[in-house]
Amino acid sequence: MSWTGAIGLEAFSRNAGCVIFVENNAAALKILKKNILLCHTGYSGSCEIRVIKHDLSHSLPLAHFPEQSRSKFDLIFADPPYSKNLSLTTLNLLNRSRLLAPNGLLVVEDRYDVDLPASFSNIMLIDKRTYGEASFWFFEPARHK
Numbered sequence: 001m002s003w004t005g006a007i008g009l010e011a012f013s014r015n016a017g018c019v020i021f022v023e024n025n026a027a028a029l030k031i032l033k034k035n036i037l038l039c040h041t042g043y044s045g046s047c048e049i050r051v052i053k054h055d056l057s058h059s060l061p062l063a064h065f066p067e068q069s070r071s072k073f074d075l076i077f078a079d080p081p082y083s084k085n086l087s088l089t090t091l092n093l094l095n096r097s098r099l100l101a102p103n104g105l106l107v108v109e110d111r112y113d114v115d116l117p118a119s120f121s122n123i124m125l126i127d128k129r130t131y132g133e134a135s136f137w138f139f140e141p142a143r144h145k
Contacts, residue, residue: 005032007077008049009039016075018048018066024055025081057086060093072101079109087116091139095120106139 008019021036023029029051036049054061076099080086087110100106106123108116112135118125119142127138 005035007079009035011075012039012047012049015045016047018050020050020052020065022052022054022056022061024053029053056080056090056093057084060097060099062097065099073099074101074104076100076104076106077109078106082111085114087114087137091116091120091123095122098122100139100141102141104141108137108139109134110137111135 005021008021012019021032023032033051036051040049048066050064050066052061052064054064076094078087078090078094080090087108091108094100094106100123110116112130112133114135116125116137120139122142123139124142125137126140129136129138
């Protein structure tokens with residue numbers, strides 16, 4: 001398995017204002033921190049990067065997020081471990097948190113055979129794509145009437 005932080009590092013390379021990595025696996029954290037250092041060498045921009053060690057099975061680590069970003073994420077990419085069945089838990093936490101900006105996009109990766117709901121109170125599914133063993137669910141903020 002490869003834990004690289006590729007999506008967050010890509011956002012960093014494209015001048016994101018803030019990139020937050022939430023990871024609980026020690027090996028993944030080590031690789032992630034190494035990759036951040038490699039990408040950060042010579043960087044002169046103003047992107048804030050945070051790495052938070054946290055188990056997402058119960059809560060989001062909101063206290064560790066920058067105050068200004070708590071409701072303004074344009075992109076959230078969630079890739080919980082396939083073997084732990086955490087996608088629904090993570091979606092419920094993100095739905096309640098309202099971290100997604102009004103025009104933001106939430107992408108969840110999991111095994112192709114996982115069944116996730118199409119809507120929640122604050123987010124709704126707009127697309128699902130499958131590539132081999134992996135599927136990606138794309139959510140946007142629900143439009144309340």
